[in-house]
Amino acid sequence: MKHTLQQIFHSSKFLTGFVIFMSILLVTIFYPLFVPNPPLEIIAQGSFFPPGTYVSNYDAVFSSTAYTLNLPDASAKRIAAKLGNKERSDIKDYLIKVGVPADQIDTTNTTQLLDQWTKNYDPKANIPGMIFSQQRYYQRLDKSLAGLLSSEGLIIAAKNVDTGALEQVGMINQNDYVNIKEVASVRTLPLGTDNFGRDVLTELVKATSVSLEIGLIAGTIATLIGLILGLLAGYIGGAVDDVIMFITNLFTVIPSFVLLILISYSVGQEHRGAVMVATVIGFTSWVWTTRSVRSQVISLRNRDHVNLSKLSGHSLVYIITHDILPYIASYVVMAFILQISSAILAEASLSILGLGPKTSEVPTLGLMMNWAMIYQAQILGKWWAYFPVLLVIALITFSMNLMNTGMDQVFNPALRD
């Protein structure tokens, strides 16, 4: 046993897979200890906030010390953020449409361009050929450009409780800075928020652990059923074998995906928790294990040591656990690993069809994918909502398959490099 384990861990493929898998597992265990936020808490108003660090505007204004930094490129950056190349060319288009000669427009000269813009832009003007969304775009652009070139600070005013009049309480100059560490409320969202306004990273970690659980439950059920049926069919043979093989062959040709859909649908939305989905997946994916266990057992059945055991009068259970199981253990473990990874994929596919676990309690990788697809994250370019999910799914199945191939090479010398 120890020797086999050593041999397995010498295989570089197995080791790579094992390391990837263990790191995912450790993250799902330790992340919640450091970030105890509930995974499905809705923190954002609105959907798909991009990844980044969010600093409370209010707290930044009132942070204890104000620092003055005279950075020469600050105003250039400020202008560039509002007035990129696209905005400049859009402004040029507009100006040409309202009749400014093209040779008088210089998109690199910011002062002149803004001057021309304020002179010629009229939010109410009806320009032929301009669709409504473009009109709205220019209205928004105009608003964002207001006061871009001013060099004065902003006055902060608060409402007086008694009179209702605004009173100046502070002033923000353009060269005022805050140190982000001194701002009371800062939240880093490394993967932004999803369509419901939830922290994607926290949700993803929880989803990964739920999906792994689903894989584990489904894999255990499938492997147990497959092992028991395979042992019975292979060892007892005869009529038992015929019946089991009939059922197995039946479920081999009828696509398990179809069965999954039909059963999950029949179970109904209310009863479909994560465990239920895992059980359904387990009960539809035992076919392969049964087949391979059976063929292994058949080749073992007439070996000398098994016959000797039979002659010694050992019971059926004893023979199976002592003389057969140890020989097929490696196959069963390998099948188990593959079952886990295919169960995780099956859950994801089911969820995309809208047959995944009941929402609102726990996230799963498939549900996160489903939400991202329903809200069209892929078309809107909100990569953080779906790409990390895909990556985690691929990494889990990849690591499992690597472990499997590594073990295969250890137990099947012909495949070794």
Next chain:
Amino acid sequence: MKGYRRYFLNKLLWLLVTAVFAFLLNFTLPRLMPGDPVAAIVSRLAQGMSNSTGMKAVYEQYATQFGTNKPIIEQFFLYVGNVFKGNFGSSFSQFPRPVIDILKSSIWWTVGLQFPAIIVGWIIGNILGVLAAYIRKGFDKVIMPVSLFISNLPAFGMAVILLVIFAVDLKWFPTSGGYGFDLIPEFSWRFIWSVIVHYQLPFWSIVLIAIGGQAIGMRSMSIYELNADYVKYARFLGIKDRKIVGYVFRNAMLPQITGLALAIGTMVGGALVAEIIFSYPGLGTTLLTAIQGQDYPLISAVTLIITVMVLIANFTLEIIYGLIDPRIKAAQSD
């Protein structure tokens, strides 16, 4: 030939048995669902109706029309009889549109998309697998990990990645649908071109996934074959490597055909989800709308069609396999 006929009849019988079983499953499982779909339709139709006798009359009319008030055994025979007449009943969610009508408009999209894609993926995957096994060093080091990683990506994942790269970012292909939204299906160049353009992304996402899985299987098969005695013998005789690879390819291919027969069900399942990502007007998307609309005649019909398609594909592959592999004929005539 006698041996082959026995093999053929055996497989045909098996096809019939599985088909009957598929019918049974398809009929029973959706009917175990909690909740009464007829009641759901009636409550939708009878909104604002306060007269309870009127509601009851409406309910009974629909129950008779859908046959849900008959005993379950009778419903089953009615169902099987109707299916053979091509009558799957009316859809609940798109009532009163008949289910067969919805299926007719979607099945050819799926057949046209999935079977060519799976076959192309299978062929390319097998060729790459043999090359990886034969060349081993270098090529094997690149192809193997890449196909392992690709085949571990779910089909929908590949679909999303291709969609984002080629449709959203590069804008080479459209993001969704089976043809331009401004066209009606007709026989014109514009329409055909639109169909071809819309076909590319779903097609290649299925092909790429199929390549990955097949290449891995073929590589292991070929390594077994390359170590076989006949290869060593052929090398001693000085036969050209190119020719030996040809032999190995043919021998390693046979199990791959069975492999395809067994994997086709899973592949179709994955491809259906890929269809959904592209809103391709095939069975996958129909299934999604049926599930969302709680439309059990439609769900049951779609799953039945998919099962029957897979069973027939399986049967065809086994027939071909029997023709190619001489061992089958030999085994049957014993």
